[in-house]
Amino acid sequence: MKTTAAVLAVLLAVATIRNAPADSPDESLAELRAIAGPQLSYLEAEGQPVLRFLAGRLTVAPAADLRAAGREFLARHAAALGLDAGTALGVERELPLSSGAVLRYRARIGGIPVVGGEVTLRFDRDGILRVVNSGLQPFTRVDPPEPLLGSAAAAATALDLPHVAAPADSDELWAGLVYLPMGGEARLAWQVETGRVPALLANWVTWVDARSGRVLASRNRVWLDRLATVFEQNPVMTPTAVQVTLDDLPPWTEDPYSLTGELILSRICVDRHELTPLTYMGFTLNVHICTEAQVAQGDAAHDFLYTDNDDTAPEDLFAEAAMFYHANKVYDFYRTLGFDRLNEVPLRASVNFRIPVNLATGFDVANLTNPNGELYPLDNAMFMPAGDSGMFIPRDSDSIVFGQGTRSDFSYDGDIVYHEFTHAVIDSTSGLEAATIDDQGLDIGPGALNEGYADVFAMFLTGNSGMGEYAGAGLAPGGMIRTLENDKRCPDDMIGEVHEDSQPWASAAWELYDLYGDPIVQPYYDAMVSLTSQADFAVAVRDTLAEIEAQVDAATAAGAQAEFERRNIVGCVRAIEGGRAPHPQLIGEGTGSVGLGPYVPGYMMFHVAIPAGQRQVRLSFGAAAGGLMGGSIAPFVLFKKGTERLRFTYAGTTVRDNSDLAIAATEVADGEYEAVYCEAGELEAGDYWAMIANTGSGQMQMQEIALRYNDSTPDVPCIGDDPDAGDGGGDGPEDVPEEVADAVGDGEAVGDGGLACEPVDCAERCRAAGRPGGECRGEGADLQCVCTSDEGGGCGCRAGRTSGALGGLLLLLGTGVLLARRRRS
Template identity: 25%
Template structure:
């Protein structure tokens, strides 16, 4: 049985700073309304957000300056000097900001500076300035505090005394893992800023890297917490599922990611599962969804796990989430609704554009030799329906026989590529009575050999995509194929059009490196029109 890491419940986990940074009480803005109004009026299109805790700007975004001579670091410093009042700073305050980091991201060079007071760092107070390639400031994010209020006092405890206070607080059986490091900083409290010894205490028992903030004047523990990042089982619900399907993989206990607090139902950031036959599954008091495969709630766990797996796969490819065209996602912050036990022994699974949700029937086998097994228990079936939802997110109402065939072909390909297995639906199709799978991406079907039925013709597209994957590798093929899907410029694409989009993606992002391979597979071998 998995439990929360015991040290996370230790008395040293105070985290009092949470009360300071999330008290919900807005401080009076230190910048007058006229100053901020003038600043924004002089910079058309600029936006400013306030930090309710500090009363200073949290973020300013827009064309904040004209080009400034010198380096990005110098440009950021010049901007801060010229605009100190809008940030709640004096000229002296700006000069006391010390550069602590610089990095480039998204076309901007970012410079981070630490706020200091009386030569000491103000804990957690820094400012980040983003400068473009013309040395124009485009972005400022800040956690600066305009007024560092420090109580006065004459007597100070020694660093040795502070160390002992921390060790005593950790308990008589404390076992150090390495030496204690320290710095002196100003730390925020609800009563003002306190000069403290910031000690970092690594221990084996209680396990952690403990951060202590001890008042240098009276030895009071102002705050303390464990900064070690545990893979905590306590807040990581678990369930038994099949990693692929019951025929190819054994039941495995997995972590169900992104389940929303209080972690008792299968309602997460990316998926909510609806059981059409019963109330929602409930986790036990150890946050486990532990159901046998014949229990109605097992399919909820299986589909939640599968959707999370597929969602992450597509996000790694650049998927934006179900946020624009998916009805369910728009209403639930990108979440996908997934339904299990749809219908009565229903032999299918589907994505419904009207609801923006995916659905899985129980199947009618055994009992019906021509039926299917439970469709919720196979990951690639879930991935196939998920891909339909992805396509509709970018291209709602794709139509035409070839448009629908591409829908199916893309869905087959990505479902199989995710699991690195060209066979689709090998569990849900009973082997003895049927061929043992729904479709196979590793095929040699030519475009002219297929009918206009979407699933049939889609096999030619999926097969071509799979052979491209075999030729150039999964990462390149997934990138090219997903890109070709995104840039479709019509709701009625033909196979020729989609193939041309593949060539376009290759030309723009890969310099035409794979042109010959694409043309050979899609045109010569598959007969897709030139």
């Protein structure tokens, strides 16, 4: 049964809200202050005259008709929330809460949905509007609604990507038009969903420009994360198997009696030596995967009293029964908080999942296509959505999938079940994405919140801070997957990975739960389901504090505020302090998953304050290609001096920055890189900032990142050493030979506003200038010829400067910029 059809019917039937005569944000705030008084709380979008978040008493009179009250509020404050005149909002879902309701709206331009274009209104039980979250933004340009590229061509482009695989069944492939926000512009794009490929832990969605055919972004939507005998929590915390009643299983009527309830359908993945057609890069392979089926059957008394709970048994029916129990247990928990149902019911829950790929050694096509080939353990669990059910009807069923691990069966661990189920709840409510972009670079906040909430609500249900005591012990003897009992902070303990970077948020929740107990659970839930898909730590903090103060008391909210401040998640500047022990690990994304150029910014920057008398600031790190998408890496370092940190702005898909020096990192040894900032003479004492960006297509795995300074004479050319060296001005040093810059910068306009940067000509001119080669990057007025660096040294610099130092704040990029990595529970 699918509930999405009902949601779609509501969306089509509801009257749309159109932009009223514009109020400025200041006028809206003045009006709301008159209603809410000093309790009004709000956040503005960086670099935009719009509001992201509001909390307080936002309406005067109680409303019986919430939708009418919502229309009135949005019409009055449309401009302040970023609603353009050509954009319409429609109610996508009304989500009941134990103390009110949330109305969730989707933005459309000419009937075409806007990715990330969401507004949520949180009403209390009296019909007073209390919280507003907005993911809207005004656009400087909106593409015409007519595509120049057909859906079939867009799908073919997506399937040509080396990381994208799809079922051979064309019914699994789907493409629909959307508007994708990119740097203040609304790009008409085909959203291509290639369907679930469990064998490869994949469910890719790709956005292809509907006019140029260029891939704008791509991401993997998999989140890797009557009587029955079960482990009540898991074999470590509750080691004795007990009998429980499966209250959510309908009474027996006839055989076969399987584990199918109204909300959950439990099944096991068995090896029937079947081959399933799979399309990958234009080729169709018949792949050996296990078959998800219902095998456990009730006995003569209609019970499921299996005892085959061997940790490594590949097809034990105990796991199938235990999964039904744990999945219904967490479903019932969420229903006590006001959650009604998932997008699709019953949710498929599969156990004993194994795959035909050895993740440690890579693909073996012979084994992959052999019906008698080996199925390898999967030390993971995941939520695998069927499609973007927020905007479109899913093409297949949502599911939570649990691996048969090397030393443990992930389905035995209730913590893991509750964690993965929370991903399904988020997918049905706020839809938190993996990452986004702001003026500090890539922001992993939405994905970290998604993972953090999954840990938090598993903790609320079990009442302890350990996550996966049993499953974790199977991964490494003696250990759990993680514990929330820690002192992790932003950004010191963050690495650009959603699970690790969720810890400051999730651990703060544990501290508050340990201190205040169950009264904070409902406020956390109400805040979670009222977020938009690209909410970050700052919004989640404000929303949670508003709910705690309204539902508990001001003293508890003050305690929560103090804990959030201790974790530095209230207003975290993502700059790691240098001059001390190296930062152990950091992940960087590539152009293959993030549709930006000429480089992709990093998740973190680094900062060091230097005393007088120093000659150089040196950034050193190890780096290698990683992730599921393949591709090469090209580390590119940005330096900035002064009290103002590095800042980024975006024009369409082009990244701009305010750096003083932008230079390709030098590979000094195999996989070891460094970059140096120096000037003629001593450096000024004060603040210096650095970031490792990536001009390559692959994901970058970095280790031992150190930003240090010294008074030694630099062994590289410095700014001011000779007339060819410049100050960078945010677009790279000027030691690119002048003839290359002139040829690129003064080209005649061609096509849609582009400059005459021809790839062959660019490469030839860069080689003539002593570089190994070059390529055209950026678009429109920002199209540039980028020269690559010499092997083992030299400077790979951007040819053709477009501007001087670029200050100012980011025009917030509204799309979730998307990760492609294995997700562990």
